[in-house]
Amino acid sequence: MSGHDAIEVISAKRDRHELSDSQIDWVIDAYTKGVVADEQMSALAMAILLNGMTRREIARWTDAMIASGERMDFSTLSRPTADKHSTGGVGDKITLPLAPLVAACGVAVPQLSGRGLGHTGGTLDKLESIPGWRAALSNQEMFAQLESVGAVICAAGAELAPADKKLYALRDVTGTVEAIPLIASSIMSKKIAEGTGALVLDVKVGTGAFMKDVDQARELAETMVALGTGAGVHTVALLTDMSTPLGLTAGNAIEVAESVEVLAGGGPADVVELTLALAREMLAGAGRDDVDPADKLADGSAMDAWKQMIRAQDGDPDAALPVARESHVVTAPSSGVLTRLDAMAVGLAAWRLGAGRARKEDPVQAGAGVVWHARPGDDVTQGEPLFTLLSDDEHRFARALESLEGGFDIEPAGTSFEATPLVIDRIG
């Protein structure tokens, strides 16, 4: 691992050379240990963003990040494992109904999750709105819960891919987030280190997603599927639409409530559709495509698994959820058909209301967020509620309203409307 230095590795990528295995291993190890400084790694990250990486380089980079920490192993569990990762969207509460649903089908879901940053919410932030629920579990607790309940959603420990943790925080402040090699290796290093047997990637495309463009999203999906497959994880990706937000809510407690509706057999059609599509892929990946997850929603066993999962982490699934102190209703300015509802506009509004955070040390408001009362294709009536904004701080409404301006279109009744498909493509 010796014989390298930071300037040599940076210069090689700067000058469009392919980095050797030994250069990659060295730079990740040295960065984790603080031998390579932040200002050196950010220059390298920018060179990677602008000059790219080959599939071989990305695979090695991912391996080196995995090797920077511990690797979990679920092979002693009595059931197969499957996990899901979403690249982040607005109203994307899918993990909440999905994990207990798949568990109810006999496949264990070891979901190590993160907190939200920016306009897309975090799964842990949403779950933390449930009274008593805690995100931090020891490895022993996690194993025990996977064996007993079959599903766990918890915070990734500091031991899992620490190089990625450090690099992710650096990219966030240096304009180097948008590099497909770095996004793919960041996601896959954590998922491979987590030790899941199967993995389904929900790669979002559209205004509210990180990837605005379907070709870029496809490249990211293909890169990640190749990384997972290469590491022996059964990996499939769905490209799904994120030009419209998912469901009818974006926030924390309000998304938990919507998830519980889905587990109770109701909920918005798009949330149910995507939950089932992802569940089927996870079950297929884990060799359990004999089970139909729709049955487990219908017979209440998914809801049972949810309650067990929440209770196992000290949460009370039957407790009342927090409610925002203030609310503000936006009515439809005209009557007709809602033909567009922009995911980014809604996400930004929810974020400005306090549902998300600007910096990773900021708190979030459990009750804050946006509820929309119609989805594209629905009829709306002038003067009737179109959005309900929720926040603990009244002063936040003005800027949230600004972000909703121009974020939707209402066209005359009878205007033909064609819904975009939710699942755009499948890669695997």
Place this chain on the structure above:
Amino acid sequence: MSGHDAIEVISAKRDRHELSDSQIDWVIDAYTKGVVADEQMSALAMAILLNGMTRREIARWTDAMIASGERMDFSTLSRPTADKHSTGGVGDKITLPLAPLVAACGVAVPQLSGRGLGHTGGTLDKLESIPGWRAALSNQEMFAQLESVGAVICAAGAELAPADKKLYALRDVTGTVEAIPLIASSIMSKKIAEGTGALVLDVKVGTGAFMKDVDQARELAETMVALGTGAGVHTVALLTDMSTPLGLTAGNAIEVAESVEVLAGGGPADVVELTLALAREMLAGAGRDDVDPADKLADGSAMDAWKQMIRAQDGDPDAALPVARESHVVTAPSSGVLTRLDAMAVGLAAWRLGAGRARKEDPVQAGAGVVWHARPGDDVTQGEPLFTLLSDDEHRFARALESLEGGFDIEPAGTSFEATPLVIDRIG
């Protein structure tokens, strides 16, 4: 100056946009104050290196670096001012005879100089081998010496373009030195802030230079001439050869000795030629092309100015110079004509002998360096001395010898040899 943030500026350059005046002013000011962090500036520097900058952006960047500190003003001096900057070469002691020579011609030379880093030596390191000489002068001392002696070579104070000082140190460790916009603005911000009326740039090209390629060197020269001219400084650049080292010595005290030979009317022909060429440009730039600097070498007035200049900074121009404790002679392996002597090989050898430093906090050896006893075109005789290596540490000879391997060619007597011209082109 408000309304900007680091990620916005980094992303703009990353995405190949032209930075606005306001973005440039903000980022340089915020970096100087520590609001923009090193890891953000290094990502921006890499984006600039890979995506380039327009002439307008470079000019504004230079202005912003000048505005980060103080600006000197020599307009109250009784004579015009002219300065020279070299992009750095091996055996490049030209500033030493040049400054007093131009002063003897009636033009004041306010040379704010730096220390060497890497294989090219620094002017201050060379002068510090003179017993008693000091590099640090107050502004008052500098003014007084320019009025009385007409030449000063001293260390640039911390007040001059502090943004550049910080950025230069950062580029040095992040693989972002090799960006023409950053090189040009770094050099020119200091020279414009220094307040010289005329400026001659010696842009080196060849193996021992920073620019290996004549097109790149020309682009750098043209960029700098445009910056200087735009700032009202009469600026000219000479592209000069640095495939062969200058003179017969590379080191510190040994280069001072060679410079004194030139001032005494002797010295190697190439050093004399380049000194006179640069002196003529400086005099022309300052409106004094009526004076022939060759006369001032011949009549001893340049030597008088040298002695006054050294004494004014507490040095003893007549004292014996330090001598290295150890020496090692390399003899010619065959007889014939020396057809090639590689500047990089010689520079690296001198550096490894202790004449240069690896890190800016390292000391240099006053007596260390390389003397070569023949220049390309000269006859050499097998067994006769070809190089003399000088160092205080005997153990340094082995690695210095390694760097000289393959660094020269001796061909059979009578082989035709055509010298490359020293001055390749003039831009201005």
